[in-house]
Amino acid sequence: MAVNEKDGKLVIKAVQAAVDHYGASQDELIPILNEVNREVGYLPSEAFDEISRLLRVPRSRLFSVASFYRMLSTKPRGKHVIQFCESAPCHVVGGREVWQAIKDFLKIEEDETTSDGKWTLVTTSCLGLCSVGPVMVVDDDIYGNVDPAQVPTILEKYR
Amino acid sequence: MKFYRSHVLVCVDPECLNKGAHDVMDALQDELVAQGLIEEVQVLETSRIGGCDQGPELMVYPEGVHYSNLTPDDMAFLVEEHFLKGRVAQKFVTEEKVFTDEELSAPTAKEIRVVLRNCGKIDPENIEDYIAEDGYQALGKVLFESTPEQVIDEVLKSGLRGRGGAGFPTGKKWQFARASQGSPKYVICNADEGDPGAFMNRRVLEGDPHSVIEGMIIAAYAIGSSQGYIYCRAEYPIAVKTLRIAIEQARNMGLLGKNILGSEFSFNLEVRMGAGAFVCGEETALMASIEGQRGEPRPRPPFPAVKGLFAKPSNINNVETYANIPQIIFRGAEWYAGMGTEKSKGTKTFALAGDVKHTGLIEIPFGLTLREIVYDVGGGIKDDKKFKAIQTGGPMGGCLPEGYLDLPVDYEALTQAGSMMGSGGLVIMDEETCMVDIARFFMDFTQDESCGKCTPCRVGTRRILEILERICAGKGQPDDLDTLDYLCAQIKENSLCGLGQGAPTPVISTLKHFRDEYEAHIVEKRCPSKVCKALIRYEIIDGVCTGCTVCARNCPVNAISGERRTTHVIDPDVCIRCGICMQVCNFNAIVIN
Secondary structure: OOOOHHHHHHHHHHHHHHHHHHOOOHHHHHHHHHHHHHHHOOOOHHHHHHHHHHHOOOHHHHHHHHHHOOOOOOOOOOOEEEEEEOOHHHHHHHHHHHHHHHHHHHOOOOOEEOOOOOEEEEEEOOOOOHHHOOOEEEOOEEEOOOOOOHHHHHHHOOO | OOOOOEEEEEEOOHHHHHOOHHHHHHHHHHHHHHOOOOOOEEEEEEOOOOOOOOOOOEEEEOOOEEEOOOOHHHHHHHHHHHHHOOOOOHHHEOOOOOOOOOOOOOOOOOOOOOOOOOOOOOOOOOHHHHHHOOOOHHHHHHHHHOOHHHHHHHHHHHOOEOOOOOOOEHHHHHHHHHHOOOOOOEEEEEEOOOOOOOOHHHHHHHHOHHHHHHHHHHHHHHHOOOEEEEEEOOOOHHHHHHHHHHHHHHHHOOOOEOOHHHOOOOEEEEEEEOOOOHHHHOHHHHHHHHOOOOOOOOOOOOOOOOOOHHHOOEEEEEHHHHHHHHHHHHHOHHHHHOOEOOOOEOEEEEEEEEOEOOOEEEEEEOOOEHHHHHHHHOOOEHHHOOEEEEEEOHHHOOEEEHHHOOOEOOHHHHHHOOOOOOOOEEEEEEOOOOHHHHHHHHHHHHHHHOOOOOHHHHHHHHHHHHHHHHHHOOOOOOOHHHHHHHHHHHHHHHOOOHHHHHOOHHHHHHHHHOHHHHHHHHHHOOOOOOOOHHHOOEEEOOOOOOOOOHHHHHOOOOOEEOOOOOOOEEOOOOOOOOOHHHHHOOOOOEEEO
16 A cells, blocks of 8 residues: 655655765664654555665565564555453463453454554563553553453543 | 752652742752752752642652741751751651552561662662662773673682572573674563563663663673663553653763763663563564564574574673672672572562562562462461462462462572462462362463463363363363373473463462362362352352341342241352452351352
């Protein structure tokens, strides 16, 4: 899915800012991809074109690296991204029930985006906050000790 | 740097500010000036002292006295009592200091805090706090009183072993890197703590980053390196931020960069963030990631000490390994080697998680038994349920049942028992855990994180996962267990890196210690712990059920039928095992079979 023209300019700007920040070197590829992903929300095709041009790296290599790492997305994401910790320590203290509650509330499965483009639901690796599990991250906000009843209240805050 | 005889920390959290914390602080400073004490007593702002409803409040150090419910008018009395007469002003003292740190409580009796000593006590964004706690003394000693060889000797004598999981003697690793030909040499810190349930490294990076930085500078001096990287996972954004601030402050003080502390030695340090890949905790995959590539492991030999980052000699150690170094140098190798067991010296941090009363971080000398860890340090099983198993070493570690509780914890003992030390995650499981579900759960994780490069891991873990999922779904077949035994052995022996080699371990250990549970799932289609949804049935007990219809009305799939005042019945083919009926029943008439 190609971004429209206005967004295209945004993407180019984000790429150029990232390359200016880190330098046009192949070693800096992952920091650059991270920053663009953060700015734009994901890594569209236009981003790969521009990075390929500036770093003189083939697109296939960019795609190979981007698709390897979980926190980089080549698919568009919703306005808000929910990351849910799927690891054992959260799982054994009630994480399974919270996960089900989120899926039921939003009516989507893992890696899906709601039809109104508002929410994307993904799992994340252990965030190291196991003492306060189950843990849920919405954009940059971290929620600990989550129970299923709290899910609607937490998500309502992002209307 | 100015030295004060006393520090006063005033809490300026929003709750305290609302109650006039700044007025109290101003009054305190005015009083100190009036009494001629302002050059001796420093007043600072801080946060998270205590229970929020007791503000305004402050702490006085070095005594550690906590005064609360203060007003500006109280300051004259407080200053006179505490600072002039040297007495605790009792009327402002709360009974008990409430600890609000959910991850790191005050040390229990059996703990010795070396790596965690500063966490929660110093401001990680202020290098002077670290220096006040003997920070960078070791570096000074090393740069001006020791040769690189002497430093390596000291580390060898201490018996320090890599804390990332493999437990390779650190001194030896440094020796290899020093001896290797090639330039430049690199010092790398593995801060990609990916084991679910392990957050010790995270806490050290966020709470005491300089201990790691100092350790890395010392390592660089020892092996002859001038460039270092800390590879920190992207899931730890606060750690990344704290590290960057700490590095900046160290640089400003001449502790990093050219001619450190005026010596001939120069060293630069940079933070690199990961992007979400568990396998990047494996050292060769980590280096590939720094080079801007897919995080795929490489065969070893050659080892990183010979040919590592950018094909140059590199020393790569875990966060905790580096964090031990300043203390070892400062207090001496003999002190460190005096703790622990014969082959595992020193202390280790662990993260207790799961069904235990006190979850969180602990640090103990090697040699304590699992029983002591679970019951003495951890406080026992939550809700006083029965202990079933403990998993050590993360998702590639084994599950050990009750019979192993008296095992003393050290590298050799855990490996012999069929598990491993790993990074130090300990997941404790009670009687309501299904061990087949746990094995499936961990295999799901490792399968997802497999990089895909080698066939045994890429294909093998998927096949194992499929079998385990079938078993949990009630579709197990008689020869499944033999197939699992065979697959596990093959994958363990033939995988390229530690992820694949370790992925079968949870399955192997649960097959060994809990084989009867697997058999119940396969032969009887029964889950003894009543966890696997496909194998449990919610049933209403005839004779207890009053026919009140509450359950039927609440069932989201209309699986319950029955007339008013007659025993209701749940249709197992419609039931989705959500458990709502059991929750809403007021008569405890619903059980799981």
